[in-house]
Amino acid sequence: MTQLEDRIGFLRSEIKRHNDLYFKFDNPEISDAAYDLLLRELEKLENDHPELKSLTSPSKTVGAAPEGRALSQVKRDNPMLSLDKAMNESEIFDFEDRVVRFLGALSPPTYHTMPKFDGLAVELCYEQRKLNLASTRGDGTVGENITSNVNTIEAIPKTLPPSAPEGRLSVRGEVYMEKKDFLRLNEEREADGESPFANPRNAAAGSLRQLDSSVTKNRKLSFFAYGLNEIEAAGTLTYSQLMKKLALWGFPVESSAASCEAKTIPEVIQIFKRLDNQREALPYEIDGLVVTVDELSLWKRLGATSRAPRYAVAVKFKPRAAQTKVLNIEVQVGRTGALTPVAVMAPVEVGGVTISQATLHNEDELKRKDVREGDLVKVHRAGDVIPEIIEVVLEARPPHSAPFIFPKNCPICGTTSIRRENEAVARCPNRACPAQIEARLIHFASKNALDIEGLGPKLANQLLSANLIERPSDLFRLSFDKVKLMPRFGEKSAQNLIEAIDKARTKSLWRFINSLSIRHVGERSSQILADHFKSLAALAKASVEELKTLNDVGPEVAQSVVDFFQSPLNTSFVSDLLSPELNVSPSLEQNIEGGPLTGKRFVLTGTLSTLTRAEAKARVTTKGGRVLSSVSKETDYLVAGEAPGSKLSEARKFNVTILDEEAFLKLLGQ
Ligand code: IVH
8 A cells, every 4th residue: 555545544544534523422522723724634645646546535525424323314305515614814805716717707796694503414304394304414414303303492493483484495504502501511511510511512512413312302402404305495595694594583693793784795705704712702712703705695606525515614713722731631531530631731721711621521532632741731621611632743752752551540539430331431439428418518618508608618628538437427516616626717717617507407308318429419309308308317218110110300319319228327327417416407398299389380590699509599499490501581589689691681572470589589488
């Protein structure tokens, strides 16, 4: 084999592998820019050496067909294509040159621009104005059937108004997750001992490609329409008009200043630069600007290659990233024993914030990225918040570096770690591991558990290392005299802490359940369990069968609760917590089901003066209500605190009852 064939073979297999990672596993290993470099190199080699072309080359297809998934497949006649990319200004002019040459035109066309969303392409098929099939892009021709999942997405219309055509209509667009919803989801996942998503795109993909649509339902997904398979059906002459039509038919259409007509390429470039400067302020992630020939009659004449249409180009942003060095890789132990590798890096500024740590999530992710100590890496902030290593700068890798070896034992207590089949996370099984105890103590006192004011990570560490307590229940044995003697404590602060702990003795039962750090049992499950069992002692005796009969308690949660109470360490902790001398007496709040607010949907906006968000939410949910993040026509109440946001006007639009703080408290007091 020649060196050339060798290289082509390597590029083809690498690109196929990256296609799989991207399309099948929602877990890309390299940035889009790095992927494009590989693809371009392959295309160039194939073009320069036509004798080496192959029909199965990944340069001819968009991505890998999703095999081996249980979602059923959907084949489409008119494939969903990719977009050609322009990496710099001169490549945008190249796009115009190609268009003009292809059309044999005397003057260039006019354009339309729209942000390029970083989510998942989907197709929504309507028949007689009813949504009847939704699919992912997959390899373009064959995608996955995600209809039942899409049915749970509020932003997607299920029925179209009479102004829409009655015949078959296939709307294409992007399902994505807003940055704020991504951050909230990750917070919840971490609270439940699950590994967080790396970025909003992965979170959206993971949420959409679920076999169980009740999972999708609990994730907040959003949608933007950007195209129509049957463009004639809209009866418009331009793409700009087509977008307006889609909006009239009830589809969310992006409406920032960058979604507009542009007469010339210099105008396009101006829009691109402005968007690049403002992208952080958008509620969702974008990775470029899609430039489209505006006139639809020209689309027909320009047509498409097997990969992409000739009438559009995606102008990509330079990733807002920085480079820094990995100083070392630490393996941290969470409260459920999860071992999480974390890269500790030389501090570097990205978009105005200093980054010095990035999670590598788990062993597989670490292997995939092959981050090593001493490596130079590119970092950015996923969702503009979470530090993420995009890739290693391989050219700069020190000569004798070695792959990081993920420890077989817990780095803190030395116990052999366990990684169950089908799980990405390895865990330290030793509940008595000091790192777990510390993490559990922090959780025990946290906002969503017993909410002990002033007891954060620093104090938790201090109390344990001073041997003042061994486990969380010992907090209730702490005396003022002991606390007062601790470094940085005085009479007043000691008094405050003792009072805060005192208050915790009678907090509600669901808080106590949540405080135990039972795997998969977060705030919501704790409320359901509290509502049904009414005491810790009863919960401890529950069987898997009984647990499974509860609404919203799945087999995983049920098993996890039973497993928890099978460990002597845990039962001894719970009996200690309930021993009479500690005076702990969890209170029972109103039932969830059958509570006075059962079925009522609340949305909160602005700041309340007497309650935090978490408290307000807890008060609503323990009375049977639900707190949702966005206003819709189904919302019953908008609670508007100080400085309310745009939700207030949305609520007015939908005629939702608006409660000020006083009215809200009154309603809760019923
Ligand atoms: S296409 C043909 N517009 O980019 C012209 N695609 O399409 C119609 N994408 O994975 C516009 N944002 O999911 C278009 N505003 C946008 C887009 C967009 C994101 C994605 C799409 C697909 C890839 C190629």
